[in-house]
Amino acid sequence: xxxxxxxxxxxxKQSSPFLVQNPYPSDRVVTFKExxxxxxxLKSKDVRRALMTxxxxxxxxxxxxPGGDLLGWPVAKGDPAYTAIADLPTSTSALFTYxx
Numbered sequence: 001x002x003x004x005x006x007x008x009x010x011x012x013k014q015s016s017p018f019l020v021q022n023p024y025p026s027d028r029v030v031t032f033k034e035x036x037x038x039x040x041x042l043k044s045k046d047v048r049r050a051l052m053t054x055x056x057x058x059x060x061x062x063x064x065x066p067g068g069d070l071l072g073w074p075v076a077k078g079d080p081a082y083t084a085i086a087d088l089p090t091s092t093s094a095l096f097t098y099x100x
Contacts, residue, residue, distance in 0.1 A: 006068050052095040059098075070096060 004012065012019055041047050061068055075081045085093050 006065055049095065053097060053099040056098045056100070057096060 009021055012021065057070055061070055065072075069077055071083075071085060075083075077084075085096050088096075
């Protein structure tokens with residue numbers, strides 16, 4: 001399986017229309033660590049939930065990996081274990097809905 005940057009997707013689609021494309025953000029992982037419960041503020045589940053809903057993941061994705069999937073790591077689209085945000089339980093999908 002070859003990989004190329006997601007920014008080349010349109011060019012590849014034009015030059016190789018039968019190429020199967022599965023957008024995957026990167027070979028490297030950039031994470032936000034919000035689960036440190038040894039921090040006085042982050043011990044509260046409500047604070048952690050507020051941090052998730054107050055983070056505009058879609059804008060971050062678009063600036064770093066244009067066209068990439070919001071939940072492309074650790075399981076990318078095309079993998080049998082992948083679950084789209086729309087298919088998650090409401091209580092979980094709400095964590096990925098930006099609410100400034």
